[in-house]
Amino acid sequence: MNLKLISSTFFVCIISIAAFSQDYDKGEYLKSMGNIPLDFTKLSSEKYQEQAEKINKNAKAKIKRSQRDFLLESNFLNDEVLTSGEVLFNDPLSQYVYKVANVLLAKNKPLKDSLRFYILKSSAVNAFTTNEGIIFVNIGLLSHLKSEAELAFVLSHEIVHFQAKHSMKEYVDERTNKDYKEMSLEDRVLSKCNFSKEQETEADLRGLQMYLDAGYATESLDGFYDLLRYGYLPFEEKLFKKSFFETDNLKFPSTYDLAVINSVTTGVDYDDSKSTHPNVEKRRSYITQQSNVLSRAKKGKKFIVGEKEFNAALKTARFEMNRLYIADRDYIEAIYNSYLLLQTNPKSKYLKMSVMYGLYFLTKYHNRNDKSDVTKSYNDVEGDSQPLYYLIDQLSKEELNATATVYAWKLKKEFPGNKYIDSVAYDLVEEMVTQNNMKPDDFSANPKKKKESTNKYPSYVKRAPSAEELEEEKQFMKYAFVDILDNPEFVKAFYIAEQKKKDFEIKKYSYSYKKQQKAKQAIIEKKGYAMGADKVVFVSPDFKKVDLRKKMALRFMASEQALLNFNKRIIKTTSSVGIQSEILEPKAFNSPDIQKFNDYAVLCDWFQESHDFPYFSMFQPEMEQIATRYGTKNFCKIGTVSLKEKKDDAAAFILASIVYFPLLPYAIYNAATPRYYTYYYCYVYDIVSGKMMLKNQNLIHLKDQSYVLNSNIYSSVQQMKYKRKQK
Amino acid sequence: MRAIYYLVIFYFLAFVNAQAQVPGYMGKRWYAYGNVQTFFNLTNNNQWNQKPGVNLKYRAGLDYVLTKGSSLAAEYEYLQSAVRYEPESAASVSSNTSDKEFSAMVRSMTLGLTFSWYNTGKGSIAPYGFYQQVGLKYLLCAVTNEFGTMNRIRPGFTLDNFQSAVITYGIGRRWIYFDRLVFHAGFEFGYVIGANPLGMVNISGSRSYLNSDVNFSNTINRLSALYLVNFNIGLGFILF
Numbered sequence: 001m002n003l004k005l006i007s008s009t010f011f012v013c014i015i016s017i018a019a020f021s022q023d024y025d026k027g028e029y030l031k032s033m034g035n036i037p038l039d040f041t042k043l044s045s046e047k048y049q050e051q052a053e054k055i056n057k058n059a060k061a062k063i064k065r066s067q068r069d070f071l072l073e074s075n076f077l078n079d080e081v082l083t084s085g086e087v088l089f090n091d092p093l094s095q096y097v098y099k100v101a102n103v104l105l106a107k108n109k110p111l112k113d114s115l116r117f118y119i120l121k122s123s124a125v126n127a128f129t130t131n132e133g134i135i136f137v138n139i140g141l142l143s144h145l146k147s148e149a150e151l152a153f154v155l156s157h158e159i160v161h162f163q164a165k166h167s168m169k170e171y172v173d174e175r176t177n178k179d180y181k182e183m184s185l186e187d188r189v190l191s192k193c194n195f196s197k198e199q200e201t202e203a204d205l206r207g208l209q210m211y212l213d214a215g216y217a218t219e220s221l222d223g224f225y226d227l228l229r230y231g232y233l234p235f236e237e238k239l240f241k242k243s244f245f246e247t248d249n250l251k252f253p254s255t256y257d258l259a260v261i262n263s264v265t266t267g268v269d270y271d272d273s274k275s276t277h278p279n280v281e282k283r284r285s286y287i288t289q290q291s292n293v294l295s296r297a298k299k300g301k302k303f304i305v306g307e308k309e310f311n312a313a314l315k316t317a318r319f320e321m322n323r324l325y326i327a328d329r330d331y332i333e334a335i336y337n338s339y340l341l342l343q344t345n346p347k348s349k350y351l352k353m354s355v356m357y358g359l360y361f362l363t364k365y366h367n368r369n370d371k372s373d374v375t376k377s378y379n380d381v382e383g384d385s386q387p388l389y390y391l392i393d394q395l396s397k398e399e400l401n402a403t404a405t406v407y408a409w410k411l412k413k414e415f416p417g418n419k420y421i422d423s424v425a426y427d428l429v430e431e432m433v434t435q436n437n438m439k440p441d442d443f444s445a446n447p448k449k450k451k452e453s454t455n456k457y458p459s460y461v462k463r464a465p466s467a468e469e470l471e472e473e474k475q476f477m478k479y480a481f482v483d484i485l486d487n488p489e490f491v492k493a494f495y496i497a498e499q500k501k502k503d504f505e506i507k508k509y510s511y512s513y514k515k516q517q518k519a520k521q522a523i524i525e526k527k528g529y530a531m532g533a534d535k536v537v538f539v540s541p542d543f544k545k546v547d548l549r550k551k552m553a554l555r556f557m558a559s560e561q562a563l564l565n566f567n568k569r570i571i572k573t574t575s576s577v578g579i580q581s582e583i584l585e586p587k588a589f590n591s592p593d594i595q596k597f598n599d600y601a602v603l604c605d606w607f608q609e610s611h612d613f614p615y616f617s618m619f620q621p622e623m624e625q626i627a628t629r630y631g632t633k634n635f636c637k638i639g640t641v642s643l644k645e646k647k648d649d650a651a652a653f654i655l656a657s658i659v660y661f662p663l664l665p666y667a668i669y670n671a672a673t674p675r676y677y678t679y680y681y682c683y684v685y686d687i688v689s690g691k692m693m694l695k696n697q698n699l700i701h702l703k704d705q706s707y708v709l710n711s712n713i714y715s716s717v718q719q720m721k722y723k724r725k726q727k
Numbered sequence: 728m729r730a731i732y733y734l735v736i737f738y739f740l741a742f743v744n745a746q747a748q749v750p751g752y753m754g755k756r757w758y759a760y761g762n763v764q765t766f767f768n769l770t771n772n773n774q775w776n777q778k779p780g781v782n783l784k785y786r787a788g789l790d791y792v793l794t795k796g797s798s799l800a801a802e803y804e805y806l807q808s809a810v811r812y813e814p815e816s817a818a819s820v821s822s823n824t825s826d827k828e829f830s831a832m833v834r835s836m837t838l839g840l841t842f843s844w845y846n847t848g849k850g851s852i853a854p855y856g857f858y859q860q861v862g863l864k865y866l867l868c869a870v871t872n873e874f875g876t877m878n879r880i881r882p883g884f885t886l887d888n889f890q891s892a893v894i895t896y897g898i899g900r901r902w903i904y905f906d907r908l909v910f911h912a913g914f915e916f917g918y919v920i921g922a923n924p925l926g927m928v929n930i931s932g933s934r935s936y937l938n939s940d941v942n943f944s945n946t947i948n949r950l951s952a953l954y955l956v957n958f959n960i961g962l963g964f965i966l967f
Contacts, residue, residue, distance in 0.1 A: 526794070576753075662767070678850070700850025701857075707752065707903035711852055714753040 085604025125231030149220030532723030542639030762961020839864025909963035917954030
């Protein structure tokens with residue numbers, strides 16, 4: 001036994017324990033662990049060159065060129081995913097996926113060694129493989145699983161795609177097939193889809209063999225196809241009841257109940273001729289047929305790694321979905337996901353806070369008339385979550401605001417001393433006052449008097465409410481805060497908000513204030529920002545070179561080289577200006593920099609979440625930790641897009657030069673050179689307050705030459721450092 | 728892939744320039760430069776044989792960046808050119824003196840200020856990018872018997888001194904290399920106050936008509952032709 005083996009065994013044990021100790025209530029979210037794999041840190045150009053060397057030199061020139069193009073695109077685009085901050089490795093979910101993959105590949109070590117399995121932080125029910133042997137499994141897919149065997153079939157399907165190099169074959173076929181070029185657009189689509197469907201069928205069939213060989217049960221195959229068919233639905237169907245938000249005194253009108261719920265209507269016999277994947281039901285029946293042939297004598301298992309581990313992974317995936325939904329602004333999905341999970345975890349603070357954040361952001365958007373940006377029509381929703389969509393649709397701005405406020409203050413009472421709940425609760429009251437002109441007097445401090453029943457019929461007979469009753473129901477808002485109005489803190493919050501509103505209105509109509517603001521803005525426009533920062537962290541600087549004259553417009557290799565130089569410029573400029581700086585970028589990380597990697601991932605989520613209004617983020621606790629760790633609150637997104645395109649005035653100058661010959665040299669130069677654009681942007685955020693501290697963006701009609709970039713970066717950095725003297 | 732193109736297009740469509748800028752190139756606001764201005768002699772011929780020639784002027788200046796989009800330069804400019812010249816006295820010339828012999832050398836020096844404004848809408852930032860400029864200059868010139876064509880006047884003798892003012896307008900572009908060198912190129916149009924760049928007093932048919940006004944006009948018109956249109960190319964050095 002060597003030391004390496006002992007330590008790796010110990011590490012796996014720690015990971016396994018971690019899988020069962022993921023406590024979301026304590027803020028323990030999914031994080032990558034261990035050393036950063038080379039996939040994340042190696043330059044894309046190096047990966048490409050290594051693989052390009054392996055291309056068969058005896059192949060036809062056209063095929064070789066297509067293969068090189070494929071490898072170029074594939075390596076760079078995969079790296080975009082790997083460095084997006086959305087990929088997890090060595091976390092409990094990845095570890096679990098590895099365990100299932102090990103069962104499948106137990107007899108094929110070389111194949112096992114050539115594959116890597118990562119988790120993608122996406123709510124979509126999907127998994128995909130890359131030509132380089134990376135299999136990404138989405139959290140959305142894991143959250144929808146019913147058994148380990150379903151995951152095993154997904155993995156075996158993806159492994160076959162890798163083994164058979166399907167993605168490269170499809171790419172090369174499309175570019176080298178002579179017939180393909182002569183086809184009409186529609187025929188091309190059909191041809192491409194047919195080719196893709198053949199590959200999917202092959203992956204299903206060969207995957208089935210691998211799946212059955214590993215000892216998994218044939219009956220779970222149905223679950224896999226259900227997963228494909230119903231993946232767009234939540235992980236479980238449970239009728240949403242509006243009583244979820246109701247209290248003793250907050251009762252929604254009966255008209256907010258959806259009378260008829262859309263049933264799940266996924267067509268079984270849909271036309272798959274223009275689809276890249278065969279019809280799910282066709283796949284199901286074909287594979288069921290094949291599985292009967294292949295495993296006549298076998299009786300497989302649903303769980304080989306173990307049911308307990310599966311359940312732990314499933315729970316983690318489902319809990320993690322809330323964070324994904326909120327970062328993606330799918331607030332109603334986040335609420336419904338929490339609603340489902342609260343059935344089995346009724347005390348979870350994390351889930352309740354997810355509901356609170358969902359309502360909070362819906363309120364914010366609704367109050368600004370932007371609700372449609374973050375919701376979809378309830379008519380487009382199927383199944384048991386539809387009543388929730390309907391309820392949110394029916395609630396007016398004031399009603400939604402009040403509902404969110406009641407929920408937040410209820411939570412505040414349940415979890416006292418939680419500053420994040422407090423912040424949201426206070427902000428919601430402020431929203432009520434400033435956005436909806438609501439006052440404490442609008443609400444009753446006493447509960448609604450219960451009328452004596454005038455129902456002449458037996459209690460089991462349901463009757464429609466009378467017009468009078470309906471009118472009364474509409475007044476439900478009046479009693480929403482009966483439970484809270486006696487709380488002095490709530491009343492104080494109201495008065496603070498009212499005071500703020502008054503101050504704001506005084507300022508709004510004050511000439512001197514307006515003048516002051518105008519002057520402030522003019523100074524920023526003329527002289528720039530003055531942040532007075534000592535240190536700034538640059539999060540994943542970006543550089544894209546695009547040549548619209550070329551077939552492959554995004555110039556991958558040039559972009560990567562330009563990015564490396566861009567990073568050097570940032571460091572050089574910040575040090576010359578006298579400001580401390582750090583670049584958080586996966587390609588610049590060393591293998592042990594796991595803390596930085598995780599910080600980077602959370603920052604990516606946070607940047608993704610950002611809104612146009614002041615808000616309290618779900619990622620606030622992590623942001624505070626990151627700010628402390630890096631010794632600054634200032635985090636910057638910086639980048640450049642450099643674009644080349646054909647000039648449209650070349651012919652005009654040539655004609656002009658015929659009339660006036662001295663113009664000829666310029667006309668030739670003009671025709672021979674492209675038009676350049678360089679777009680530069682730099683935003684600095686205070687990650688604790690969520691405020692944007694600096695916003696520089698410049699569209700430059702010049703080439704991305706060194707001096708153009710240097711001067712723009714310098715200008716931004718100077719504004720970060722400079723502190724304006726207070727008069 | 729397509730998504731990336733859309734993203735790029737989105738970037739370009741969605742944002743307007745909203746960037747305040749620290750003046751100068753990386754904080755450095757002064758730069759010194761020299762340039763040559765040249766163009767075909769389009770109008771007022773400097774020579775007696777009416778053959779087209781090339782104009783040349785030399786300029787040195789010191790530029791100070793005022794704001795993100797403007798700069799002010801102090802400039803010195805020098806030029807020399809042959810010019811038709813009638814001696815004051817008829818005795819100075821023999822009766823068979825040809826037109827060729829009525830030539831003198833004009834040397835001119837201008838001192839002035841040039842204000843440049845940059846096309847910030849296209850992302851130019853002083854001192855680089857696309858610019859337009861206007862200049863106002865004091866012009867001082869001396870006419871000398873450089874060619875020795877005037878009898879009884881020693882070669883090199885100063886025949887006359889004139890003064891005027893020049894207004895210029897230019898367009899061009901500046902590039903920066905190695906964070907220090909500024910290369911610039913463009914066109915400049917100028918007008919010498921009191922001149923008619925297209926006109927020239929013809930004296931060939933009236934030798935006996937001697938007038939200092941004619942000499943002044945010829946000189947000024949000649950200088951004006953030198954300022955009329957010029958291709959401007961030069962090199963500068965960012966100081967501090």
